[in-house]
Amino acid sequence: MGRVDRIAEPWGTRTPYGPGETWPTRVDSHLADGLTDEDVDRWVQSASILHSNGDALDIAVKDGRIVGVRGRAVDRVNRGRLDPKDLYGWQANNSRERLTRPLVRRGGKLVETDWDTAMDLVVSRTRELLEEQGPSAIGFYNTGQLFLEDYYTLGLIAHGGIRTIHVDGNTRLCTATAAAALKESFASDGQPGSYADIDHADVIALFGHNMAETQVVTWSRILDRLAGPNPPEVVCVDPRMTPVARAATVHLAPKPGTNVALMNGLLHEIIGNGWIDQDYLDAHVVGFEELRERVAEYPPEIVAGICDVPAERIREAARVIGQAERLLSTVLQGFYQSHQATAAAVQVNNVHLVRGMLGRPGCGILQMNGQPTAENTREAGADGDLPAFRNWSNDAHVADLARIWNVDPMSIPHYAPPTHIMQQLRYLEEGSIRMFWVICTNPAVSLPELRRIRSILSQERLFLVVQDIFLTETAELADVVLPAATWGEKTGTFTNADRTVHLSEKAVDPPGEARPDMDILIDFAHRLGLEDKDGAPLVKWSDPEGAFEAWKECSRGRPCDYTGITYDKLRGGSGIQWPCTEDSPDGTERLYADGRFYSDPEYCESYGRDILTGAPFEESDYKAMNPDGKAIIRAAEFVPPHEMPSRDRPFILITGRTLYHFHTRTKTGRAPQLQAAAPEVWVEMSPGDAGRLGVGEGDLLEVSTARGSVRARLRISEIRDGVLFLPFHYGYWDDPGAVENGRAANELTLTDWDPASKQPIFKTAAAAVRKVRLSRRGRSPAPTTTGSAPATPGPAPTRGGRTAEVQETLPADGGAR
Numbered sequence: 001m002g003r004v005d006r007i008a009e010p011w012g013t014r015t016p017y018g019p020g021e022t023w024p025t026r027v028d029s030h031l032a033d034g035l036t037d038e039d040v041d042r043w044v045q046s047a048s049i050l051h052s053n054g055d056a057l058d059i060a061v062k063d064g065r066i067v068g069v070r071g072r073a074v075d076r077v078n079r080g081r082l083d084p085k086d087l088y089g090w091q092a093n094n095s096r097e098r099l100t101r102p103l104v105r106r107g108g109k110l111v112e113t114d115w116d117t118a119m120d121l122v123v124s125r126t127r128e129l130l131e132e133q134g135p136s137a138i139g140f141y142n143t144g145q146l147f148l149e150d151y152y153t154l155g156l157i158a159h160g161g162i163r164t165i166h167v168d169g170n171t172r173l174c175t176a177t178a179a180a181a182l183k184e185s186f187a188s189d190g191q192p193g194s195y196a197d198i199d200h201a202d203v204i205a206l207f208g209h210n211m212a213e214t215q216v217v218t219w220s221r222i223l224d225r226l227a228g229p230n231p232p233e234v235v236c237v238d239p240r241m242t243p244v245a246r247a248a249t250v251h252l253a254p255k256p257g258t259n260v261a262l263m264n265g266l267l268h269e270i271i272g273n274g275w276i277d278q279d280y281l282d283a284h285v286v287g288f289e290e291l292r293e294r295v296a297e298y299p300p301e302i303v304a305g306i307c308d309v310p311a312e313r314i315r316e317a318a319r320v321i322g323q324a325e326r327l328l329s330t331v332l333q334g335f336y337q338s339h340q341a342t343a344a345a346v347q348v349n350n351v352h353l354v355r356g357m358l359g360r361p362g363c364g365i366l367q368m369n370g371q372p373t374a375e376n377t378r379e380a381g382a383d384g385d386l387p388a389f390r391n392w393s394n395d396a397h398v399a400d401l402a403r404i405w406n407v408d409p410m411s412i413p414h415y416a417p418p419t420h421i422m423q424q425l426r427y428l429e430e431g432s433i434r435m436f437w438v439i440c441t442n443p444a445v446s447l448p449e450l451r452r453i454r455s456i457l458s459q460e461r462l463f464l465v466v467q468d469i470f471l472t473e474t475a476e477l478a479d480v481v482l483p484a485a486t487w488g489e490k491t492g493t494f495t496n497a498d499r500t501v502h503l504s505e506k507a508v509d510p511p512g513e514a515r516p517d518m519d520i521l522i523d524f525a526h527r528l529g530l531e532d533k534d535g536a537p538l539v540k541w542s543d544p545e546g547a548f549e550a551w552k553e554c555s556r557g558r559p560c561d562y563t564g565i566t567y568d569k570l571r572g573g574s575g576i577q578w579p580c581t582e583d584s585p586d587g588t589e590r591l592y593a594d595g596r597f598y599s600d601p602e603y604c605e606s607y608g609r610d611i612l613t614g615a616p617f618e619e620s621d622y623k624a625m626n627p628d629g630k631a632i633i634r635a636a637e638f639v640p641p642h643e644m645p646s647r648d649r650p651f652i653l654i655t656g657r658t659l660y661h662f663h664t665r666t667k668t669g670r671a672p673q674l675q676a677a678a679p680e681v682w683v684e685m686s687p688g689d690a691g692r693l694g695v696g697e698g699d700l701l702e703v704s705t706a707r708g709s710v711r712a713r714l715r716i717s718e719i720r721d722g723v724l725f726l727p728f729h730y731g732y733w734d735d736p737g738a739v740e741n742g743r744a745a746n747e748l749t750l751t752d753w754d755p756a757s758k759q760p761i762f763k764t765a766a767a768a769v770r771k772v773r774l775s776r777r778g779r780s781p782a783p784t785t786t787g788s789a790p791a792t793p794g795p796a797p798t799r800g801g802r803t804a805e806v807q808e809t810l811p812a813d814g815g816a817r
């Protein structure tokens with residue numbers, strides 16, 4: 001039993017273990033200052049909501065308020081551990097700045113009102129638009145942070161009730177590429193691997209994934225393997241010296257935007273050296289010849305020139321991956337948020353297919369999620385796809401969904417692909433979308449090219465509805481603001497990146513008149529009078545468990561089959577991995593264990609796309625590949641990023657995260673320990689570049705691109721030369737004055753996306769740097785414990801102090817098992 005400052009030591013105490021052993025437990029808990037376990041009235045089961053890891057926890061309640069959290073030792077995902085955002089982030093629930101009443105715009109200002117007034121306004125505007133312009137005047141933009149039950153309700157209302165094709169989630173910015181890459185390779189979404197693969201792998205490769213900061217607990221699992229006997233080798237592909245890079249056996253730091261060339265180089269070596277499983281390829285895969293021919297054009301010397309990585313290092317990485325016996329790969333935003341996102345992510349799948357490394361312990365692919373419930377956005381169809389991975393271009397799938405919803409198949413829009421958010425923005429700009437309902441996302445900070453976003457969202461002719469828990473930068477622009485209840489204040493389920501479903505129970509009442517998102521949506525549907533084809537209410541449930549039971553029927557027989565799960569089964573024990581059915585009542589650890597894929601043309605979620613142009617394939621093209629039950633290899637050539645550095649803008653700008661904050665900081669910015677650890681935006685630059693520019697630690701710099709500029713203090717870090725990094729967490733809600741000089745990284749990013757997944761490019765832009773002011777004390781607000789660690793010691797180490805102390809209970813203390 002020990003107390004650890006988890007701001008200073010985010011990964012906590014090591015519990016080493018060896019290959020094939022069970023990861024030991026370590027129970028982390030943090031309570032409000034001065035409280036002990038004895039003070040807690042009750043513990044309520046839940047899971048974390050500030051990343052996709054799915055760490056199971058119990059919420060501590062005292063006097064009707066949340067007062068802390070404790071990890072759940074019984075859970076397969078975290079075995080008791082929690083990350084700093086979860087340990088301290090719950091404090092935001094109790095913030096006095098929570099929205100407690102609906103707001104409507106009157107005379108240019110947002111004023112408080114009652115629910116009837118606000119909802120009647122939304123309903124009457126919806127009705128008008130449906131009559132005047134039809135369903136395509138209405139767009140929904142939601143999130144990866146609601147619960148499964150919310151999404152399924154939203155998908156039904158938007159697709160089956162309003163009948164608009166303009167539905168997307170912020171998952172477009174997040175995991176659209178994960179979904180796209182899985183659809184290309186395996187003909188359906190669905191995470192093949194399991195976190196338990198970490199226990200068995202002898203090589204773990206992380207592609208554009210700073211897991212140490214973004215899935216902190218899963219990284220602790222890798223650190224525990226690294227600290228134990230027979231540790232795995234780690235390969236890291238990231239232009240920054242992240243904690244992952246520091247722990248790596250081989251670190252490749254490519255020029256941003258060159259991932260496809262790098263992957264082709266690795267595949268060139270793997271195939272050239274015969275590190276392939278020909279039997280697996282013959283039995284389970286189509287398309288290998290095309291890949292062999294394509295990657296023949298990418299010997300390490302050529303790739304070294306494109307990526308600016310030594311050829312020998314590429315060979316070394318290929319050797320480690322090629323000779324692995326149990327390879328686990330993870331992929332995230334360094335690959336997904338770039339111009340060839342799907343093409344690059346698919347090459348990681350290809351490595352596993354050519355090596356026959358899927359479906360066995362230690363052999364897994366994690367095309368990661370980012371947000372806590374992004375998986376459910378995709379499953380339930382709130383990202384625009386049809387629920388339960390149904391194929392919108394397969395009429396039989398549409399008819400089947402219509403049967404479940406009891407609507408006419410023709411009323412479910414499927415004449416074209418769902419409108420992704422970047423296209424919706426265009427329609428908003430042109431004025432064909434007139435009502436835009438934003439739920440649980442903050443686009444005025446998180447979308448690219450903010451000047452444009454602000455101008456689109458503040459148009460007079462647009463009716464903007466924002467459903468949030470705080471008055472965000474986006475809510476400030478709304479015509480109606482609906483106050484939501486959130487995690488801890490409502491019940492529901494959600495699914496993490498390795499398909500583990502958790503139940504999160506209501507622990508406390510929401511503040512004021514705030515209401516659960518699902519209740520708001522159902523209220524809207526009833527007020528609008530949405531009906532099924534027999535005139536009964538379209539939405540037939542009124543509580544979360546009712547929604548879950550309805551969803552189970554929708555998922556029956558599909559890859560994400562939930563029919564074997566009940567709320568009761570999720571209570572008390574561990575989360576459960578789908579598919580979970582009568583035949584697999586304990587869930588399914590790994591997909592594709594039998595080498596059979598979901599690619600039967602009648603069953604598959606997608607007929608695929610050209611991964612370079614995004615053009616969808618027809619059913620006949622797909623059938624011609626003969627993929628029935630087999631996985632599909634798709635090769636891709638490298639294409640340079642669209643915006644390259646120039647004389648005027650010589651740097652490549654990348655953006656991303658720090659361990660201590662979540663996105664636009666509406667929650668973590670209100671948790672004192674987290675906010676203090678990373679209080680203000682900074683910019684990272686290499687020692688070489690700083691020397692050439694004559695700037696030093698803490699100097700105030702202006703970073704500018706063709707879109708705008710941002711002022712940030714300098715941290716000289718071990719990022720590669722020629723590259724700048726900005727965290728994207730810092731908007732304007734806690735510093736409105738900063739708009740003038742720019743503080744949000746997305747002032748700088750560009751309106752452009754991957755043609756296949758439509759995921760925007762947040763990880764390459766050409767930028768210039770100018771010195772604004774020298775720092776007297778040489779202080780930068782960047783954390784020292786993370787990817788932003790200083791290149792040379794000096795800056796004061798990031799510490800949390802007494803209020804950041806966390807109780808860690810180790811197996812040796814007894815009781816934690």
Ligand SMILES: Nc1nc2c(c(=O)[nH]1)N[C@H]1C(S)=C(S)[C@@H](COP(=O)(O)OP(=O)(O)OC[C@H]3O[C@@H](n4cnc5c(=O)[nH]c(N)nc54)[C@H](O)[C@@H]3O)O[C@H]1N2
Nearest residue numbers: 051208210214256257332333334370371656657659662663
């Ligand atoms: N602490 C924290 N954790 C989070 C979140 C958070 O906001 N804060 N958000 C959650 C969400 S929604 C998401 S999506 C995930 C994101 O998790 P990650 O993808 O791990 O996070 P990022 O910082 O966006 O990007 C990862 C890395 O990509 C690298 N990179 C940039 N350009 C390139 C490139 O061209 N090639 C390669 N190979 N790498 C590149 C960056 O240097 C960065 O270290 O995190 C989740 N977890």
Ligand SMILES: Nc1nc2c(c(=O)[nH]1)N[C@H]1C(S)=C(S)[C@@H](COP(=O)(O)OP(=O)(O)OC[C@H]3O[C@@H](n4cnc5c(=O)[nH]c(N)nc54)[C@H](O)[C@@H]3O)O[C@H]1N2
Nearest residue numbers: 173174440441442446467468484486655663664666728762
């Ligand atoms: N430059 C740059 N931009 C990026 C990225 C990047 O790496 N670089 N990453 C992208 C990625 S991967 C992501 S996921 C997005 C994230 O971008 P956003 O989704 O815009 O970020 P959040 O701050 O998580 O916004 C969630 C909002 O929902 C509110 N909220 C929280 N809980 C609830 C609830 O229960 N109900 C309701 N109704 N509201 C709630 C919060 O207060 C907050 O305003 O950013 C993207 N933008």
Ligand SMILES: [Mo]
Nearest residue numbers: 173174370371
């Ligand atoms: Mo994300």
